[in-house]
Amino acid sequence: MKKSLLLLPLLLLFISLSAFDTAPKQIVPSSLEIGTALKQALEQGTTKSADQLSAVNGFFGNAAVKIVFPPQAQKAESTLRKLGMNQLCDNVILSLNRAAEDAAKEAAPIFLNAIKQMSLTDVTNILLGSPDATTQYFKRTTTAELAAKFKPVIQASLNKVGATKYYGDAANAYNKVPFVSKINPDISDYATQKAIDGLFIEIAIEELNIRQNLGARPTPLLQKVFAFADKNKKF
Numbered sequence: 001m002k003k004s005l006l007l008l009p010l011l012l013l014f015i016s017l018s019a020f021d022t023a024p025k026q027i028v029p030s031s032l033e034i035g036t037a038l039k040q041a042l043e044q045g046t047t048k049s050a051d052q053l054s055a056v057n058g059f060f061g062n063a064a065v066k067i068v069f070p071p072q073a074q075k076a077e078s079t080l081r082k083l084g085m086n087q088l089c090d091n092v093i094l095s096l097n098r099a100a101e102d103a104a105k106e107a108a109p110i111f112l113n114a115i116k117q118m119s120l121t122d123v124t125n126i127l128l129g130s131p132d133a134t135t136q137y138f139k140r141t142t143t144a145e146l147a148a149k150f151k152p153v154i155q156a157s158l159n160k161v162g163a164t165k166y167y168g169d170a171a172n173a174y175n176k177v178p179f180v181s182k183i184n185p186d187i188s189d190y191a192t193q194k195a196i197d198g199l200f201i202e203i204a205i206e207e208l209n210i211r212q213n214l215g216a217r218p219t220p221l222l223q224k225v226f227a228f229a230d231k232n233k234k235f
Contacts (some may be wrong), residue, residue: 029225035123037225039115041217042134045206046111053202060097064205065198067096070190073183076174085173091166096187099157100195103150110149114141121163127229131211135204143196151192158188202215 029037038174057066065214069077069092077089086121114137118126126133158164210216210226217223 010221011035019150027224027228029228031120031219034127034225034228035118035120037219037221038127039118040219041117041210041222041226042115043112045210046115046138046203047108047133047201049206050104050107050111051198053199054101054107056101057097058104059195059198060094062198065100065201066093067100067191067194067198068093070187073171073174076170076180076183078138079177079180080174083173083177085170088166088170088173092170095158095166096191096194099154099191100198102157102160102197103192104151104199106153107146110145111138114138115140127225131208132204135200138203139200146196146199147192149167150195151188154192154195158191162187174189180181 053065061066068074069089080089122137127136164187174180178188214223217226
């Protein structure tokens with residue numbers, strides 16, 4: 001009996017070690033799988049963001065990215081509305097957002113090119129990095145190109161939809177009010193930057209969705225790689 005009691009702890013230890021040995025081990029994806037999966041996810045997220053924002057009301061109907069009067073011109077807007085020029089102010093806001101929606105159509109190829117240029121280090125740092133690592137990578141690598149591509153489109157669109165005239169009219173009307181600080185009637189730089197900002201806001205939303213929502217990982221490869229990332233992320 002005593003001998004049996006002495007053997008019992010050893011038996012339990014053996015059973016526990018056996019269970020540990022047979023427990024499913026984490027499947028580590030290869031470097032190629034990590035690169036392929038992340039690029040799939042990035043193509044999915046950036047294309048979706050660009051498509052959503054380039055649709056009618058993509059900016060205007062989205063409170064998170066809707067473009068309003070520049071901060072330095074919001075006092076002017078308030079003054080003009082008090083003077084009964086609501087329609088003029090509304091036209092400015094609508095035309096700014098229509099211009100941004102036109103420009104967003106140019107974004108997808110720029111992001112796809114940035115994705116193709118990613119190194120293995122870039123891919124790994126993004127996969128295991130902070131929740132906005134993708135967004136920060138795109139800000140670093142695409143902002144200058146986006147601005148160069150967006151500005152002429154924004155300018156042409158502002159002219160097409162009348163924003164240049166509307167904002168110029170609003171600025172000139174405000175500048176005629178006695179004792180006010182004059183505002184710049186040129187709106188193209190502001191509209192370009194706000195269009196780019198809105199794009200990155202949407203990309204950040206999509207990035208978080210892919211990182212947190214299992215349903216946003218439709219392929220077995222995405223599921224495998226992001227399951228690995230979930231267990232090994234740095235943040």
